[in-house]
Amino acid sequence: MGPIGIFDSGYGGLTVFREIMRKLPQYDYVYLGDNARVPYGTRSFDTVYAYTKECVEKLFAMDCHLVVLACNTASAKALRTIQQRDLPKQAELRKVLGVIRPTTEVIGHYTETRHVGILATPGTVKSMSYPIEIRKFYPDISVFQQACPLWVPLVENGELDTPGTAYFVEREVNRLLQQSPRIDTVVLACTHYPLLYPLIRQFLPEHIGLLSQGELVAASLADYLERHPEVQKLCTTGGSTRFYTTDNAAGFEERAGIFYGQPIQAGEVTALLT
Template identity: 60%
Template sequence: MQGPIGVFDSGYGGLTVLKEIMATLPQYDYLYLGDNARAPYGNRGFEVIHEYTLECVQQLFSMGCPLVILACNTASAKALRTIQQKDLPFMEDPTRRVLGVIRPTSELVGTLTQTGKVGILATNGTVNSESYPIEIHKFFPDVKVYQEACPLWVPLIENNEHEGAGADYFVQKHLNHILEHDAEIDTLILGCTHYPLLMHKIKQYVPGGITVISQGKIVAHSLTDYLQRHPEMEVRLSKNQSRAFLTTDDPAIFEKMARIFYGEEVMCGKMEF
């Protein structure tokens, strides 16, 4: 039996990843679930994030998704490994899979930096998890990783204030902080799926020669490669070019926010646990 690719995020940011995945792999069906009622995840502990993420993954599995992408850095940092290693093997169908966004980015970043100095801009939860330094050092042990938590960037975006002059102060502040660590930083990773909406402002305050990486295209490329390497999963995916959206909060609010993150109108349903 075939089913859609599930895409999960704690809120709206995963829509930026979904948009890139759909542009690269338009033939598949997609089911997006945003746990907006319990967002943000960024400041919650490991156990709570694991509980919430697992609950949403199981919902997507129950709706026929054989593969789920955690399009959320915090969930990828604090829940993915436990779900993959401790939860999936004991589920009704242990052949289903859950993938994240941190590993694909980490696998690539060492090929982009010339100086071996990389900066991570992320939420408190992702920074505190140390997931990016750990994953990057698995592939590129000589790369030096610096991190900067940007706790106000998400609320600025979700309140639709990221285009205003007030956002400039907070963007410039955190960029200055991270670049002060090392003058040789030449690569910055946007380690939150909200942050691409600030890309134009970030580029205003980043010196020339620094590469700024958002994750959508990286995750899309990584998923393409994964499906080529795992034909047994690829044949389980339905291909009707459909998309569906669910939220644990108010669908009307989700539809309004989707215009910001996804760039077009969507119809959203309500997910009840």
């Protein structure tokens, strides 16, 4: 038995982890951020797969039987390969989940016009993961995507409410809406974007719904554990949390609190590929 592992390329997954903790506070958790190799969004599929696989195996070594990829890029570029190629080789029961499916399998409940917008990193947009996954559940929904290449660096540099950030948020929102006047639901398909929620909301018409992934992923995880008691019984319930980064722990702690909503203490994991 062991904790539930939460993985992200950096800080963004903490917005998802925060909601998971609110929904399921009874479990033990280990969070690992690969800050030394961020960003993932601009890297190739093979590179993202290699980095993600290595971090997942690190969490397995920490006795995590269940790992959640709280990262859209890792979920888009690495999850399927890990599930199909690597997990069958594990001697023990191991499961890896992502953040895309929990969003796409419920999106149909939120849209009436069946026109949905996706705001994401260039890597997630290029992967076409959201259109592909949404089509599996809701073939009648039309999906429109807009890449927002500057939003993550702006968030990570604390530029949340500056005129420059407002300019780039308004620009990408308008580019998305120009693709279809019938969009009535927009998904924030990057875990950094909830920190820009008030600004994004400001530039969206009132009738358009805006969804963050954290609550959807937390609800999906709770449902998964209920449906899979063989996994649930392997997850310890002490209510503890541990945080690790592949970069400098002090630097990670300084920014992580912004995403997690409260101060944290972190350790360093350095035995990873460069």
